Amino acid sequence: MTRKALLILAGCMIALTARAVADCRAHKGEHVVLYSTTDDPSVLMWDSRARLRAYHAASFDVAQALLPHALLVGPGTHADVISCIPDYVTSPLFTGPESAVGVIVTSGPSRGAARWVLGSDVRMFKKR
Amino acid sequence: MTNGPFVRVTGTLLLTAFLLLSLGVAIQGTFETRASISNTFARQSQIQQAQIDLEELLRLQIDEENSLRGYLLTRDPFYKSEYRSASAGYDAKESAIHATLQERQLTGAGQLLGDYANLQREWRSSVAVPLFAHPRVRLEELDKRNKLFSDYETMTVAAIRRALAQTGDDLARSTQDELDRSSYARASWVLVFGLLAIVFNAYRSQLNRELEEERSFTRILQRAFRSESTPLPNCDIGSAYLSATSHLAVGGDVFDIYRLSEDRALLLIADISGKGVDAAVLTAFVKFMVRAIALRNSAPAAILAEFNVVLSKAVEDPYLFASMFVGLLDTNRFGLTYASAGHDAIFLRRPEGVIALDVTGPVLGVMDEPFESRTIDLRAGDTLVLATDGLTEVRNRAGEQLGDKGAMEAIAAAGTEAQTLADDLVKRVRERGGSRVRDDLAVLAIRVLRTGANDA
Numbered sequence: 001m002t003r004k005a006l007l008i009l010a011g012c013m014i015a016l017t018a019r020a021v022a023d024c025r026a027h028k029g030e031h032v033v034l035y036s037t038t039d040d041p042s043v044l045m046w047d048s049r050a051r052l053r054a055y056h057a058a059s060f061d062v063a064q065a066l067l068p069h070a071l072l073v074g075p076g077t078h079a080d081v082i083s084c085i086p087d088y089v090t091s092p093l094f095t096g097p098e099s100a101v102g103v104i105v106t107s108g109p110s111r112g113a114a115r116w117v118l119g120s121d122v123r124m125f126k127k128r
Numbered sequence: 129m130t131n132g133p134f135v136r137v138t139g140t141l142l143l144t145a146f147l148l149l150s151l152g153v154a155i156q157g158t159f160e161t162r163a164s165i166s167n168t169f170a171r172q173s174q175i176q177q178a179q180i181d182l183e184e185l186l187r188l189q190i191d192e193e194n195s196l197r198g199y200l201l202t203r204d205p206f207y208k209s210e211y212r213s214a215s216a217g218y219d220a221k222e223s224a225i226h227a228t229l230q231e232r233q234l235t236g237a238g239q240l241l242g243d244y245a246n247l248q249r250e251w252r253s254s255v256a257v258p259l260f261a262h263p264r265v266r267l268e269e270l271d272k273r274n275k276l277f278s279d280y281e282t283m284t285v286a287a288i289r290r291a292l293a294q295t296g297d298d299l300a301r302s303t304q305d306e307l308d309r310s311s312y313a314r315a316s317w318v319l320v321f322g323l324l325a326i327v328f329n330a331y332r333s334q335l336n337r338e339l340e341e342e343r344s345f346t347r348i349l350q351r352a353f354r355s356e357s358t359p360l361p362n363c364d365i366g367s368a369y370l371s372a373t374s375h376l377a378v379g380g381d382v383f384d385i386y387r388l389s390e391d392r393a394l395l396l397i398a399d400i401s402g403k404g405v406d407a408a409v410l411t412a413f414v415k416f417m418v419r420a421i422a423l424r425n426s427a428p429a430a431i432l433a434e435f436n437v438v439l440s441k442a443v444e445d446p447y448l449f450a451s452m453f454v455g456l457l458d459t460n461r462f463g464l465t466y467a468s469a470g471h472d473a474i475f476l477r478r479p480e481g482v483i484a485l486d487v488t489g490p491v492l493g494v495m496d497e498p499f500e501s502r503t504i505d506l507r508a509g510d511t512l513v514l515a516t517d518g519l520t521e522v523r524n525r526a527g528e529q530l531g532d533k534g535a536m537e538a539i540a541a542a543g544t545e546a547q548t549l550a551d552d553l554v555k556r557v558r559e560r561g562g563s564r565v566r567d568d569l570a571v572l573a574i575r576v577l578r579t580g581a582n583d584a
Contacts (some may be wrong), residue, residue, distance in 0.1 A: 009546065039190055040278035042271065052270070060280050072272045092287055 024084035024099050025119040030067065032103065033123045034077045040074035045115030049088065049100045052116045056091035056098075073110050079103035082114065088116060139337065141329050145185040150324060154317040161310035168303040174232045175296045179289065181225045182241075186285055188218040189248055193278070196256050200263050211538065218248065237304040244499040251277035253547040277421035280578030297545040358385045359460050360393050364575040368554045370518065373570050380450070381516045381570035382411035386419050388456070394422045394466075395455035397471065397514040397572055401448055413442070418454065429488065429499040436469070436492045436499075449493035453485075453514060462506040462579040467499045472532070473515040475539050476504070476547075488515040511549060515540050518569030519553060530560060546573040 034043040046052040048071045055063050055070070058072035058089050082104055099119030105111050195211035198204065222245045229238035255274045359365065365385065379402030388394050396418050400410050418435055425431045431454050439450070453474050455466035468474060470491030476483050489499035506512065520535045529539070542552035548572040557569050 029193050036275075038282045039193060040275045042275050044272065044275055058278075063276060063280065067269070067272050068275060070272060072268055072275055092283060104381075 006063045016018050020025075021086075024086045025103070026081040026084055026101050026122045026124070028081055028083060031106070031125040032079050032081055033072055034079055034103070034117060035075045035123050036121050036122055043073050043075065043077065043117055043121045045071040045103070045105070045110070045113065045117050047071075047115060049085065049102070049116040052100055052118065053089045056094075056118070058088050071110055071113055071115055073105060073108060077105060077110070078107035079105050079117075079122075081122070083116060084119070094120075131172040132426065141334070143324070143331060147321070147324055147328060148315065150320055154314070154321070157310070157313055157317070161306065164306050164508070165303060165310075168299050168306065171232065172296055172299050172303070174185070175226075175234070175292050175299065178229060178232070178234065178237065179226065179292050180220065181228070181298075182285065182292070183246075185218065185221050185225060188214050188221055189281060192218060192248075192256070193274075194254075196259060199393075199472070200259060202231075203263060203518070211256070215252065222248075234292070234295060240284055240288045240291060244281060244288065247277055247281050247284060251281070254278075303514050304477070327425075330478075358387055358393075360385065360387070360574070362462075362577045362579065364457070364546040364577055366545065366550040366569045366571075366573040368547075368550035369569070370554045370557060370565070374426040380407035380411060381518070381568045382414055383514060383570050383572040384415050384419070385572070385574070387459075388422055391458060391460040393457045393459055394419060395457055395512070395514065395572070395574065396453070397474075397516065397570060398450050398452035400450040401514045410443070412502075414450065414452075414466055417442075418452075422454070426456065427501050428456055428465055428503040432467050432469045432489060432492065432499040436496065439493055449491050451491045451517070455512075455514075457506075457574075462576055463503060464506055464512065465501050465503045467501045470498060471516075473517055473520050473535065475515070475536060476506075477513060477539050478507070479509055482539045484532050484536065506576045506579065508576055508578045511539075511546060511573055512555075513549065514572040514574075515553065516568065517571045518565070518567035519557060519571065521567055522557045522569075523564055524560050525564075526561075530557075544575075546575040549573045549575075 022126035034045075035041055036043050044055070046055065051066050051069050055066050058066070080103060081101060085100045088100040089098040090096070100116050101122050102114070102116055103120050103122070105113045105115070143410070191214035192211055193213055195207045199207035206365065222241070226241055226245070227239060229235075229241060250275070255270055255277060259270060259274075325416050335536060367383065369381070381398070382400065383397040385393060385395055396415065398411075398414055398418075400407055400414060414435075418431060421431050421434045421438070425434065432452060439448075450469070451471035452469045453466065453471040454468075455464050457464050466474075466485065467489060468485065468487045469489045470487055472484070472487050474485040477486060485504070486502065488502060490497045515535070519538075520530055520532055524530075538553055538556045539549070542549040542556075550573045553571050554569060557565065
């Protein structure tokens with residue numbers, strides 16, 4: 001009986017973890033490249049995930065007020081993933097919720113900066 | 129004969145009117161559906177055009193941004209002119225699309241387009257103009273604002289796309305609904321038409337059956353009462369009848385030859401107002417009543433006068449009248465005494481020509497005016513032609529009546545034999561009147577072969 005309950009519990013945990021893994025674009029420790037799919041390929045990096053979420057959900061004026069809390073990096077900037085929260089950001093632009101990805105910049109003028117970016121701005125980095 | 133003519137006609141008219149009304153409603157419904165669907169398709173086409181225009185606008189916006197980037201990278205003035213050209217193109221296109229959206233009442237998309245245009249104008253003033261002015265001073269703040277504008281413009285364009293797509297989907301759905309409704313409505317109308325047609329056909333069949341029964345009955349009456357070919361000594365007799373109303377098969381024309389005695393015969397032709405069974409029955413009444421009166425009177429004028437009285441008392445119909453010719457022929461001496469109550473189609477064909485016999489009194493059933501008798505002696509070779517007004521009043525294509533003169537010419541040209549003459553006259557009327565023949569025609573021809581005096 002105890003063995004059966006443990007098996008069920010393990011199954012549920014695996015299922016939950018698998019969902020979280022499936023919904024996140026990147027995972028802790030991965031090397032990524034930042035690149036936006038909007039008209040401007042630069043990427044805005046936010047000092048908190050709440051501001052990242054607010055930027056995409058807010059009106060233009062509110063978003064403008066949030067800009068001092070953002071760092072702009074050019075397309076192709078390298079970074080390492082330190083965390084990922086699935087389905088965290090919603091926006092009229094997206095067809096569904098997007099993940100928020102915490103990264104540390106590893107190239108360019110902002111190297112070393114730890115910020116939050118939108119999941120869709122993250123591309124997997126393929127090492128040669 | 130369960131339904132009178134009024135009921136038959138009214139029933140047929142009502143059913144026809146209902147059918148026509150149903151048909152009219154169905155046709156109107158079809159046209160309305162067509163207009164509605166056509167309007168929907170037109171609006172869908174407008175939305176598609178707006179979507180195409182929006183993509184063009186977006187291309188112009190990207191051209192503006194790329195021109196700015198090109199200038200910042202190269203400082204080449206070419207990009208400045210490209211930027212101005214793209215900006216002018218963007219503004220013109222935006223105005224055109226905005227006007228079109230307003231005209232097409234796509235207010236949601238129009239409002240979003242306004243937001244989009246405002247963002248672009250703000251981007252120009254707060255990002256593009258400062259960067260064109262100081263291309264070397266690339267402030268991060270300006271770059272971030274550029275990114276912000278880009279994101280929000282992308283977002284707004286996406287919202288416009290969604291609004292247009294939603295409107296298109298709604299229209300497609302409403303078109304489908306309209307088509308469904310229209311199909312159900314048409315199917316219902318077809319069902320109604322079908323049922324009505326069945327009812328109408330059944331009713332018509334019943335009416336036709338009743339009409340055929342009446343027609344058959346009328347023919348029997350006609351054969352029984354209208355005429356009898358009573359042979360007269362020394363005479364060749366012919367007769368013909370043409371009905372102008374084939375569906376009723378009988379009118380009010382009657383003729384009769386009746387031997388009152390060995391040497392005396394009654395010649396009668398009359399045209400009674402009315403048609404159908406009533407007229408057929410009346411012809412029987414006329415024929416036998418005149419025979420009865422003629423047995424007691426030796427003067428045609430007296431016969432007409434007495435019949436006039438009897439007619440007005442026997443038939444209480446203020447609209448009934450009759451023209452009548454009564455002749456008493458002495459078959460020995462061939463003297464003809466006659467009187468004509470308003471009946472003017474009586475002719476005498478002689479070798480030297482055709483003459484018309486005079487009318488000697490008014491039509492019967494109208495007034496109590498006296499009638500007058502006339503006498504004329506017939507000779508061998510003479511043919512007395514008694515006809516009804518179907519002969520003289522037949523019209524040609526131009527609407528001209530044949531008249532007395534034309535009738536006399538026709539009689540002169542007709543065959544010698546009495547029956548041939550009668551048939552020739554009917555043929556002539558058919559040729560002249562065609563489908564325009566409106567009056568029945570009765571013809572009775574009596575050719576004198578030889579007189580008693582000649583025999584002596």
